[in-house]
Amino acid sequence: MPTLTLVQAVNDALKTAMRRDPTVIHFGEDVGPKGGVFLASDGLTKEFGKARNFDTPLSEDGIIGTAIGMAMNGLKPVAEIQFQDFIFPAFDQIVSEAAKLRYRSGGQYTAPMVIRTPYGGGIRGGLYHSQSGEAYFCHTPGLKVVVPSTPEDAKGLLLASIEDPDPVLFLEPKALYRQVKGEVPEGFYTTPLSTLRTVRTGKDVTVFCYGAMVPVCSKAAEQAAEKGIDCLIVDLRTLLPLDEEGVLEAARQTGRVVIVHEAPRFCGFGAEISAMIAENIIEYMEAPVARVTGFDTPFPNTLEHHYMPDARRVLDAIEHVAKF
Amino acid sequence: MPTLTLVQAVNDALKTAMRRDPTVIHFGEDVGPKGGVFLASDGLTKEFGKARNFDTPLSEDGIIGTAIGMAMNGLKPVAEIQFQDFIFPAFDQIVSEAAKLRYRSGGQYTAPMVIRTPYGGGIRGGLYHSQSGEAYFCHTPGLKVVVPSTPEDAKGLLLASIEDPDPVLFLEPKALYRQVKGEVPEGFYTTPLSTLRTVRTGKDVTVFCYGAMVPVCSKAAEQAAEKGIDCLIVDLRTLLPLDEEGVLEAARQTGRVVIVHEAPRFCGFGAEISAMIAENIIEYMEAPVARVTGFDTPFPNTLEHHYMPDARRVLDAIEHVAKF
Amino acid sequence: MTIAEPLQVIAQDGSTAGFQVDLSNDALLHCYRTMLLVRAFDDVCLKLQRSGRIGFSIPNKGVEACQVGAASALEKTDWIFPSYRDFGMALYHGVKPVEMMHNMFGNDRDSARGRQMPVHFSFVQPIHFVSISSPIGTHIPQAVGAAYAMKLRGEKQVCLASFGDGGTSSLGFHSGLNFAAVWKAPVVFLCQNNGYAISCPSEEQTASESYAVKAKAYGMPGVIVDGNDLLAMRKVVKEACDRARAGGGPTLVEAKTFRMGGHSTSDDPTRYVPKELVESWAKKDPVARFERFLASRKLWTPEKGALLAEDCTREITAAVGEAEATPAPVLESIFSDVYATLPPHLRRQGQAAFDLAARVGDAAAGGGKFPL
Amino acid sequence: MTIAEPLQVIAQDGSTAGFQVDLSNDALLHCYRTMLLVRAFDDVCLKLQRSGRIGFSIPNKGVEACQVGAASALEKTDWIFPSYRDFGMALYHGVKPVEMMHNMFGNDRDSARGRQMPVHFSFVQPIHFVSISSPIGTHIPQAVGAAYAMKLRGEKQVCLASFGDGGTSSLGFHSGLNFAAVWKAPVVFLCQNNGYAISCPSEEQTASESYAVKAKAYGMPGVIVDGNDLLAMRKVVKEACDRARAGGGPTLVEAKTFRMGGHSTSDDPTRYVPKELVESWAKKDPVARFERFLASRKLWTPEKGALLAEDCTREITAAVGEAEATPAPVLESIFSDVYATLPPHLRRQGQAAFDLAARVGDAAAGGGKFPL
Numbered sequence A, B: 001m002p003t004l005t006l007v008q009a010v011n012d013a014l015k016t017a018m019r020r021d022p023t024v025i026h027f028g029e030d031v032g033p034k035g036g037v038f039l040a041s042d043g044l045t046k047e048f049g050k051a052r053n054f055d056t057p058l059s060e061d062g063i064i065g066t067a068i069g070m071a072m073n074g075l076k077p078v079a080e081i082q083f084q085d086f087i088f089p090a091f092d093q094i095v096s097e098a099a100k101l102r103y104r105s106g107g108q109y110t111a112p113m114v115i116r117t118p119y120g121g122g123i124r125g126g127l128y129h130s131q132s133g134e135a136y137f138c139h140t141p142g143l144k145v146v147v148p149s150t151p152e153d154a155k156g157l158l159l160a161s162i163e164d165p166d167p168v169l170f171l172e173p174k175a176l177y178r179q180v181k182g183e184v185p186e187g188f189y190t191t192p193l194s195t196l197r198t199v200r201t202g203k204d205v206t207v208f209c210y211g212a213m214v215p216v217c218s219k220a221a222e223q224a225a226e227k228g229i230d231c232l233i234v235d236l237r238t239l240l241p242l243d244e245e246g247v248l249e250a251a252r253q254t255g256r257v258v259i260v261h262e263a264p265r266f267c268g269f270g271a272e273i274s275a276m277i278a279e280n281i282i283e284y285m286e287a288p289v290a291r292v293t294g295f296d297t298p299f300p301n302t303l304e305h306h307y308m309p310d311a312r313r314v315l316d317a318i319e320h321v322a323k324f
Numbered sequence C, D: 001m002t003i004a005e006p007l008q009v010i011a012q013d014g015s016t017a018g019f020q021v022d023l024s025n026d027a028l029l030h031c032y033r034t035m036l037l038v039r040a041f042d043d044v045c046l047k048l049q050r051s052g053r054i055g056f057s058i059p060n061k062g063v064e065a066c067q068v069g070a071a072s073a074l075e076k077t078d079w080i081f082p083s084y085r086d087f088g089m090a091l092y093h094g095v096k097p098v099e100m101m102h103n104m105f106g107n108d109r110d111s112a113r114g115r116q117m118p119v120h121f122s123f124v125q126p127i128h129f130v131s132i133s134s135p136i137g138t139h140i141p142q143a144v145g146a147a148y149a150m151k152l153r154g155e156k157q158v159c160l161a162s163f164g165d166g167g168t169s170s171l172g173f174h175s176g177l178n179f180a181a182v183w184k185a186p187v188v189f190l191c192q193n194n195g196y197a198i199s200c201p202s203e204e205q206t207a208s209e210s211y212a213v214k215a216k217a218y219g220m221p222g223v224i225v226d227g228n229d230l231l232a233m234r235k236v237v238k239e240a241c242d243r244a245r246a247g248g249g250p251t252l253v254e255a256k257t258f259r260m261g262g263h264s265t266s267d268d269p270t271r272y273v274p275k276e277l278v279e280s281w282a283k284k285d286p287v288a289r290f291e292r293f294l295a296s297r298k299l300w301t302p303e304k305g306a307l308l309a310e311d312c313t314r315e316i317t318a319a320v321g322e323a324e325a326t327p328a329p330v331l332e333s334i335f336s337d338v339y340a341t342l343p344p345h346l347r348r349q350g351q352a353a354f355d356l357a358a359r360v361g362d363a364a365a366g367g368g369k370f371p372l
């Protein structure tokens, strides 16, 4: 099996999908000759031609709006939004249109499509090249929201998203694009959506995380282990529809929970996990349900390493709930 | 004191603000001669002229984008979005721009402005005239989010929002526009933002709600009282920044909590309340923290009375946590 | 190729001055009957709304020729991306009034199962009449995407994207027309300029000399046509379709017409429309004009017209009977069609809703076990 | 009034064929020095970026005349709504390079206190140079709103909204130009058409015959100007400002220029820009052209130019020294300026962050008590 970085795995997934299915097309800003600002679409135009991988004018509304129309009419569009921060001009198309099309037409029209976009901090991108907007989308019935954290999952989940009959927002942790490497099976395979990945088993504290926070939590768990605290780490992978049973099961196993994400805390995704626990299994909890998150501020630039949860902050929370 | 409906109180607040401060201007789609589709701006053009109350072209991006520029340059814009469902074309201007302007300019530029918009169900508006999008905005640092539930608060909170130095999203429960009436003080007064309103005191169960759910919860509390359950009802009024201390205090008083909103449950505002409790005062909780919410589906039309929480569903949850 | 004066084929007196009509008598009568059907639908719905039997409807008086003329230029394999005012296009292509009436009542046989407001139709047969969405302009780039798919597959189909004068200010107009022109996608953009966007008159909507001239911003042809002239509409839209099918890319058509009623049954246009304006347009009624044209070909007499109108009213009234007798959707309809398959959390929420409804004996919830 | 051929004042040989220059020799030299300052800023920042001392910068080689010529047409009381490539406008109006360098290093004296990426400047003095935002086009309607405020107060000021060719596809372009024209707001829209939006060439950005022609869609004048010609830029922008001040409403100016470097220091333009294109534009360098013009007036010799360039480099280098020596922002800067006053939840989060940093002895967090 070849060893790929996460962004190479994305590229491999796109090529794999486009080879096996002529209806798959990929487009967005600068994804053509330039190959995308992170090179995720490197080589696609060369192999599949300009009709199946191409640059668009600078309009996210146009990118997603046209993708919906393509999806309605038999294509399998994969649209890139250059940075997740720039998805908001297309918010209406995603939230009002893609997410509600099947519902409002009684299934006569559907929008099976994938929106790929790099999200999150770690590249000194400041306010507008670092955001983690998953909660905006997870509050939107009709969408699916997927976040890989390993090269193998990036490929398997992206292929599963492309196969999926519903619109999928595929959030790629840009901090991990070149930071993580791993073996990736060749050819076509899928990693089923709405399934959790156990990163590490443990009996004392359950840590829920996804995307770029997974390696951070792993590091914190190693440090915790040195202090005698044994962490179960769960990579959520699909945030919507979430495997809620699996989450509750993992929380119950330890009775102590830490939830970690980069996005601001207030009304962030972590709140839902916490609420789910408080609603269903509060009697199993032996400690407060802690959240380690970005602050409730815009994303800063110079001090991003203070803004983003790091192993230090995660460990602190792990110790807090372990000792409670 | 005159008795006004909620929409009349909004109209009164706009007139009061525009009379005392010549920099206040109001605009949006159909707010001019037509007076707004709900008549919230009835009579404004007549009294203040076309330069201070006027119709705009059909572009929410334009409405909010220009409002930001006006606010930067000394005006106090109050912009109406005809239905909250149609705010999404302006999502980028609100989330990327208004909310982040002060931060990204170190306070050199600011956007003191108010976005008024009717939200919520109850008028048989279906998917696109019924939504409650508060959670999208509450996840956005830099914004304030206000939701009145009585005529007196509608006026006082709107005037406070117009006075506020930060951008405020003012969500008006359209179901209550003509449904609730109440005495409203004449002239200028403000109801401070970020303060809670105790609708009803009680010792058994705490119910958190806002907007159109307040009368629903009051009704449920009356029915609960008949069954011997004494409810404390808190109208949150300002969702962001929330009076978190007040919320925790009210939750601690009974140890049993029900949270009610119309919006979908998953990653809805209720999750944050629940998470706050699970994080800070879980040890005081004597029952699961229940949420009564819209379902995780788009908003239906014919069956909206099943979709929206009603006294029946709220009562069910109150009984559930009371008996736990 | 922007035309300053709206293209006209049928003069106000019904004459066509040597114009080569490319429709058979039957086809002409079908156009006529469709306009009457729209009018009957309107009248009946207005009464239903006023008496509280339905919640809402959208009047079309004055714009019937616009819709029907444009629709007549399309093939059944083409796709229509309509605005909420365009149901005449669906009727023209053979959608049955009762299908629409199910939507007006939001009942269980509505294609959207009562999830949408009235007049938000969706059909895939006998023509693709894409699910109407309330947010203005969002369907415009969608039409372009669907057209891109047609082009990629080498099909000779077109998409018609229809919207109002207000719609030209929307985001979708800008992105849609721009993408379409760059891609040379087979789309016809139809702007029905009916004078108002709810209460906003054209001069507050845009400062441009016309709507058609906006085509220049995207590098595509723009044409102005008399929207109350069915044959002119047909001609202009057909030419645009032909060009699109031949690979010539998109066209923007501005049809000048007038909305004789309110924006919707919730609207009171007397607050903002000058009376004289309504009176001046009343003289240009598109149906009467087409009747004069038909009369000039011996296809119409007042008696024939009255009979046909009655027939249309009967058809609509029958549809009302059927739709009103059809039960409301069952509770399950809230939870289905959110995703292709029901995810567990929706199953749980649906089950809870059903249990509660069953416990409190709520008939509307539908009987039996929660079916999903 | 769209002009098909770009307006030119300075011929490639530096001659101006009887054109009435409305700037003093000192003012001409100020324009020249500002262009050199932009070039020096560019060069220094590129080196800083390549050696890892700053993270990012935006090259301006080729577009200096565009920025400086436009800026020279403005009064200090006017407002600039710039794109990230427009810092020459700020330099022209007297913003000190060190103010900018603080931003490039994201230090505590940066007006945005290190919250923004490099080149995202914000100034209120000596001219309003509005905080640059990354999302393309959002500032366009904002400029219109600020201009509406000017108009309402009866001030004779204008807003200049500057953006790229790619920016014309954005939502803000469409809503901004439309609102401005309907309101007759005093705005000048400057589209710097530098050939590319990152890697996207103009022919994939739009099918229109020019960017200036898009003005027609909004009913405002559109003008094309040679963006490498400082005096032509000044003339066209000044005329647009004059019209705006006189109540004549907005103008769209398209400046034809070329981005000689990459989009940013992260970009490799050889992947998509044909070499011949770069070579052809190299011959039209705006600085060299202005030098020939100055020489024709005896204001320039190669020696004088070299001295001035050195002087500029010295000024920039000094700014680097000062900025690099300035400490990073303290932890408090993450939490302040979210709201006018710090809400309790941010106070708690800030305190927790500060406590943790103090506990683990993190120097970057700044010493002492959490100050808010």
Ligand SMILES: Cc1ncc(C[n+]2csc(CCOP(=O)(O)OP(=O)(O)O)c2C)c(N)n1
Pocket: B029, B058, B060, B082, B086, B089, C083, C085, C134, C135, C136, C163, C164, C165, C166, C167, C168, C192, C194, C196, C197, C198, C259, C263
């Ligand atoms: C994005 C959005 N904003 C506002 C509305 C509310 N609204 C519904 S119809 C309408 C006017 C549309 O006017 P026009 O495009 O001219 O179409 P017409 O009704 O005249 O056919 C408005 C403002 C909406 N549906 N969507």
Ligand SMILES: Cc1ncc(C[n+]2csc(CCOP(=O)(O)OP(=O)(O)O)c2C)c(N)n1
Pocket: A029, A058, A060, A082, A086, A089, D083, D085, D134, D135, D136, D163, D164, D165, D166, D167, D168, D192, D194, D196, D197, D198, D259, D263
């Ligand atoms: C809404 C949005 N989408 C995408 C981007 C990423 N992006 C940054 S600059 C740029 C190209 C801008 O091109 P142009 O407007 O021509 O300006 P230039 O850089 O050429 O001066 C893109 C796509 C962005 N900043 N904002």
Ligand SMILES: [Mg+2]
Pocket: C164, C165, C166, C192, C193, C194, C195, C196, C197, C198
């Ligand atoms: Mg209209």
Ligand SMILES: [Mg+2]
Pocket: D164, D165, D166, D192, D193, D194, D195, D196, D197, D198
């Ligand atoms: Mg450019």
